[in-house]
Amino acid sequence: MSPMQSFGQDIWIMNGDHVRMFGMLPFTTRMTVVRLKSGGVWLHSPVRPTPEGRRAIDQLGPVQYLVAPNKIHSLGIEPWKSLYPSAEVWASPGFSRRHPDIAVDAVLTNEAQAPWSGDIDHGVIDGHAVLDEVEFLHKPSNTLIVTDLIQKHEAAGESWIWRGVKRMAGILGEDGGVPLDIKLSVRDKTAIRRSIDRILGWDFDNLIIAHGHCLQGGAKEAVNRAFEGLTGQ
Ligand SMILES: [Fe+2]
Numbered sequence: 001m002s003p004m005q006s007f008g009q010d011i012w013i014m015n016g017d018h019v020r021m022f023g024m025l026p027f028t029t030r031m032t033v034v035r036l037k038s039g040g041v042w043l044h045s046p047v048r049p050t051p052e053g054r055r056a057i058d059q060l061g062p063v064q065y066l067v068a069p070n071k072i073h074s075l076g077i078e079p080w081k082s083l084y085p086s087a088e089v090w091a092s093p094g095f096s097r098r099h100p101d102i103a104v105d106a107v108l109t110n111e112a113q114a115p116w117s118g119d120i121d122h123g124v125i126d127g128h129a130v131l132d133e134v135e136f137l138h139k140p141s142n143t144l145i146v147t148d149l150i151q152k153h154e155a156a157g158e159s160w161i162w163r164g165v166k167r168m169a170g171i172l173g174e175d176g177g178v179p180l181d182i183k184l185s186v187r188d189k190t191a192i193r194r195s196i197d198r199i200l201g202w203d204f205d206n207l208i209i210a211h212g213h214c215l216q217g218g219a220k221e222a223v224n225r226a227f228e229g230l231t232g233q
Pocket of ligand 1: 072073147148211
């Protein structure tokens, strides 16, 4: 069985290792894979490569871009880069400060003209004290790709303690949304409102997130709901 699942036209997801945040809180991880019109492959938030994962990716085309969408999701960048040395690394604005040892080819600012812009739009979340994240719209499949800004962790297989912690943090199951700690650390409400309004203006109906339940259909309404309370507007 392929470790990669089709999500829509020219877009796939591949689940990775379970990791622990702060050495404790268990998280599932997920990478998004896009085949660009150019024939190249774009990997978002790459999970650690496995031989099966690499074989599945190789069937799509050559890996051209490795995307680190925030300063935390660095796990698979270097391992994939060593497998595909000509792939370009594109990273969030705060990534290099956190990972000065990982070589980055380009920074994902709002002004950056990404070579994949015919297939994928991007938008930086401004106005937050901690979150350093870039969101993406895959246009052929009308899919919004989010990393940590929205989380909907699976409840199944989770201990009652972690289910309780995640419920309190607002990130458990299909009702999950923007984590409480992110809601509580907005620095500039006007700036973050501008960022999320830009995202809500994109034409999407589906949602891929790095942690938990993805949505096929109905994503605009769900994302709108998740953003409620983020800016108090
Ligand atoms: Fe994450």
